Amino acid sequence: MQGNLIHGSLPKSFCNLSTSVKGIDMSNNRIQGSIPLALKNLFNLSALALLNNFIIDRIPDSIGALSNLQELGLRGNMLTGEIPSSIGNITSLKLLDLSSNIFQGYIPQSLGSCKQLIGLDLSNNNLIGSIPAEIVGLSSLSIVLSLANNNLSGSLPLQVGSLKNLGELDLSYNRLTGLIPASISECLVLERLHLEANSFHGQIPEALCPLRGLQELDLSNNNFSGPIPSFLAELSQLMYLNLSFNQLGGEVLEGGVFLNASSVSIYGNTELCGGVPGLKLPLCKSPSSKKVSSTKARVIYVVAGSLLCLALLLLCLSISYCKKKQTTANASTSLSFENQFLRISYEELLRATNRFSETNLIGKRRYGTVYKGILDGGVTVATKVLNLMQRGASRSFISECQTLGTIRHRNLVKILSVYSSVDFHGNDFKALIYEFMANESLEEWLHPSTIGRDDEHGESRNVRLVQRLRIAIDIATAIEYLHKSCYSTIVHGDLKPSNVLLDNNMVARVGDFGLAKIISMVSAEATRIQDQGSSTSTAVRGSIGYVSLEYGMGHKVSILGDTYSYGILLLEMFIGKRPTEEAFGHNLNLHNFVRMALSDRAMDIIDLRLWSEAGNRQQEIKIRDCIISVFEVGLAFSMESPLDRMDMTEAIRKLHLIKVSSETKERRIGM
Structure with a gap:
């Protein structure tokens, strides 16, 4: 019964199935509640798969009675407590996957008794010791x-x-x-x-x-x-x-x-x-x-x-x-x-966010509203409450759980917990709890006037040249990780400044995976060929100005769509203009605007705040050389043809060299 829309809790009758049943697979559904204690009645069971549901509470100790069990898969739920040592009694176990839950405590030594194990995955939990x-x-x-x-x-x-x-x-x-x-x-x-x-x-x-x-x-x-x-x-x-x-x-x-x-x-x-x-x-x-x-x-x-x-x-x-x-x-x-998730109740979310009050409001997203909150333990978090009346919100919730729940990287926003149940009125309620980013989003630093700050305050929030380069490298590193270092290739699908958050040290964290797609692992060349192929209804919608041109023609989702979005974001970071500004008109986009100015008018389009770092002609030349190099990288990313776009790994290398050169020059001329 895997891969359906089955919801609700596992009924008690689940454990009254015929003792001849040997395999049960209810993965990739929306099952809630806990694992029944009477599971031990299925003593002939050899395979149990409940992966990627919303099952909570502890694994009952009675699971150790399933002496014939060979495969146990509970990945991608919200199981908590310690991993029961009774699993070590299942000496016939060959595959055990408890990853992506909220397990705490120590890894039980008793698992060493499972002498037939060929695969063991306990990743993405809160295990210690x-x-x-x-x-x-x-x-x-x-x-x-x-x-x-x-x-x-x-x-x-x-x-x-x-x-x-x-x-x-x-x-x-x-x-x-x-x-x-x-x-x-x-x-x-x-x-x-x-x-x-x-x-x-x-x-x-x-x-x-x-x-x-x-x-x-x-x-x-x-x-x-x-x-x-x-x-x-x-x-x-x-x-x-x-x-x-x-x-x-x-x-x-x-x-x-x-x-x-x-x-x-x-x-x-x-x-x-x-x-x-x-x-x-x-x-x-x-x-x-x-x-x-x-x-x-x-x-x-x-x-x-x-x-x-x-x-x-x-x-x-x-x-x-x-x-x-x-x-x-x-x-x-x-x-x-x-x-890996914390166990958070609806009542605690209410307390943390002052009952989701306007004073705690951080911002509004496509599918929900984000509030600042302080949990009972004193941890400051950002809570995204899904607007379930908005079409696509539930799909966005599942997408974020599937992607952020399976990955971790220093340049990705960390998801701390999820809540999927009902509120005090019995209405469906879904929320995602993230690490709180004290310096808000890159959008609010690039365009401070949009959040009601006066010029003086906006000027104080300016991001310096070298700092912008560091942020650009952080973002590129995160996207490269999604594309090349995960078990399956992940396409973010909505890369833009408002989805890049900055922590206390101004380290960039890419977030908002509501439009992310997990695609099969393919080689770079195969991805490029596929991108030129037939259309599909699963194309990423993204945001106007950042969506790659081929998506508008119905081409398949690919990593090259993120590549285009990153190129536009990179250009925006150094000219200070959004890709949707009216100045570009209907026949000009941000890529062409920069390309046309690059040869002899590059200095005319630079973000004016960057010129404040130049005190003399020599410093102006240093800034000019640096930004022209960045423009060239941004243009190489945002080419109209996907086959012509620069590889993300090569871009990181180029940006790193530009940053090192700029830092050296900055020290030399005392910028």
Whole structure:
């Protein structure tokens, strides 16, 4: 019964089904309420899938009585409390997906008793404590082990070496510390390793060298130091490498994955140099003789290492082939593994927002009204109350839950909770609770007169040139993450300044995913071809002025629609004019307005507030050079033909270089 519009609670009679029933799938519905205690009566059940509903409360301990259960999928609900240790009694369990709920407490060590587990996903919850050695010691795990987006601490247990058959290990966005244990070298089948956004330190370990099947490696946002190890260039299967925001230094390699600048991210490591020209790093200051000697040594090392690794690769392929045959058979009915919420009642929302009073009003959106609120625990939040009379509001609510509930990134607005039930009058009530952004939206900084501020106050809220560049990079980084780093590609669909919020430190957070679309993972080239293809009714509507032209002709949803919107937003940030201003008329849009002025009138269209940073002719030239470079990037994004638009990764690189150049010039001339 999956994929319908079934709503209401699970009736008690649900547990009176014939004891011969072996599989129940009611995923992707609108089921509310809690899991019945009498679930244990279905003792012959081998598969239970209730994914992506609105089920609340705890998982009953009685679930441990389902001794024949092999698959349990409860992802994408609002289950809370601790994960019951009784699940460890289900020793026949092969697939367990409890991700994207509100589970708290520790990971139960009893899960280590499930010796047949091939897939375990506990990501996107509020779990604390250390990673149990019993979990990483499960040698049966072969599909995925994901504990991402929790609050786990401590070090990675040495028992990680037991995961000899595992294809994907994701421990990202936790508080893990220490060194990566050398035992990870035994995970020879590993294809995807994500350790980003933790506090691992030390050098990138040589223990990763034997992992010849690695296709994705993300060590970004940690405290790794030292040089980039040479073996990373020898991982022939590596297609994505992210080492950004560490403390790495020295020369960047020029082989393997490092030959393709779009496959490597090394931002935030200020001591790196060299590499292929596409990385745009400064040249290394080393004698030419040493460079020649180093090159010869590298060639010898690569040749010798390749012969040795070829033998290892053949062995790994043989092992992998056998395991994949077994995994395919076992996972033919597997659950998908892909989302953390606070438990908030309607009464608490009323108290937090002063009964949704006008004094707490932050703003109004397409499908709802946003209020500032302070929860009982003292946390300040932004609460978006859906206007369910507005057509499309319910669909918008589901879209935001499906997207923001499954992802987390430092440049995306974080959803803290959702509420979907009734108010005190029995009317349907839906609300989304987000982190509160103290500096409001980018719209209110670019166009301060629109929110009733006088000129003096508006002037004080001006965003400086370098700050605008940082915000532009933040937005681009968020969109790149949605397009390239999620389990499924996500198209935002409504990128504009009012949907970009700024936190206390003026870090940009992209929000409002009411029009977002989750599309299947496709290559960049396939996306481009698809975008030129037939029309579909699922085209993103977006906002006038920011919607890509092909959507108006009915073309399919694609990441290139977001690319166009970002280009328009980028141009708007530096000329201070909306794309819908009457000055453009019917025959001119923002892209053409900037393109026509770029050759000889670029300075005439710059946001006048940016000129306040220039005190002399030299400073004016510096500002001019910077903004013309930004205009070129914005124009490359907003080309009429989707095939002509710049890639988001390349744009981040260009904007980063422009920012670094501007910051250097700013320090030099005392801006």
